[in-house]
Amino acid sequence: MNIDIKSEKGTAIAVLKGEIDHHTAKTARAELDSFIINMQPEILAMDMSGITFMDSSGIGLIMGRQKLMKECGGSLEVRGPQPGIRRVLRLSGIERIVKII
Amino acid sequence: MEILNEIRFSMPSLSVNESAARAAVSSFIVQADPTVEELSDIRTAVSEAVTNAIVHGYRGTSGRIDITVRLLPEREIYIRVKDTGCGIADVKKAMEPLFTTAPEEERSGLGFSVMESFTDRLSVRSEPGRGTTVTMRKKLAAHGS
Numbered sequence: 001m002n003i004d005i006k007s008e009k010g011t012a013i014a015v016l017k018g019e020i021d022h023h024t025a026k027t028a029r030a031e032l033d034s035f036i037i038n039m040q041p042e043i044l045a046m047d048m049s050g051i052t053f054m055d056s057s058g059i060g061l062i063m064g065r066q067k068l069m070k071e072c073g074g075s076l077e078v079r080g081p082q083p084g085i086r087r088v089l090r091l092s093g094i095e096r097i098v099k100i101i
Numbered sequence: 102m103e104i105l106n107e108i109r110f111s112m113p114s115l116s117v118n119e120s121a122a123r124a125a126v127s128s129f130i131v132q133a134d135p136t137v138e139e140l141s142d143i144r145t146a147v148s149e150a151v152t153n154a155i156v157h158g159y160r161g162t163s164g165r166i167d168i169t170v171r172l173l174p175e176r177e178i179y180i181r182v183k184d185t186g187c188g189i190a191d192v193k194k195a196m197e198p199l200f201t202t203a204p205e206e207e208r209s210g211l212g213f214s215v216m217e218s219f220t221d222r223l224s225v226r227s228e229p230g231r232g233t234t235v236t237m238r239k240k241l242a243a244h245g246s
Contacts, residue, residue, distance in 0.1 A: 087141075091218055
């Protein structure tokens with residue numbers, strides 16, 4: 001998986017591409033956390049339109065970033081998940097705590 | 102059990118092999134001509150079972166994961182993921198949604214829920230100190246439906 005983060009006026013967009021599983025989530029977590037802590041964005045949008053596979057490791061990845069963003073006074077949103085990924089998101093009930101567009 | 106076709110493979114419990122397991126299972130299943138959604142369900146369920154073996158079964162240690170995939174009559178897929186790791190003392194508790202013993206790794210506790218939702222039948226046999234065997238079955242929709 002690769003992540004490309006762009007930031008403008010307090011909103012950061014992290015474009016994620018590839019597959020999210022337990023293996024790839026580890027590096028994604030480190031990369032996103034380092035950005036959040038250093039840049040303190042008001043909103044972090046995880047653009048997941050380029051994610052072709054995600055298991056429940058992705059739920060842990062989103063929940064952890066939501067928690068960190070909240071601690072830093074910001075918020076997290078998830079953008080553009082493909083249908084298969086949307087089904088995992090729905091199953092987890094994460095839509096109740098994270099905005100999914 | 103009448104078996105129309107079968108593959109078996111074994112791999113060390115390295116997290117980098119999670120994607121290899123998904124790829125191997127889906128390339129075998131493609132012969133049954135599943136829908137995109139069915140294939141995605143199976144890939145996700147396999148990924149959860151293999152990740153459980155790596156994260157929980159062989160936690161802090163390493164071992165082998167044996168995977169068997171069978172194509173059964175009436176377009177039924179059988180998948181078995183077996184480890185010889187630490188086992189699960191309380192399978193019922195482990196299967197509760199959101200229950201996890203690895204929160205520091207950001208495990209959401211949804212692995213078994215995903216396996217249960219994305220397949221038709223899930224069975225978990227485990228013995229502490231001997232390992233865990235997860236068996237899943239999923240019937241593919243009839244052709245043309």
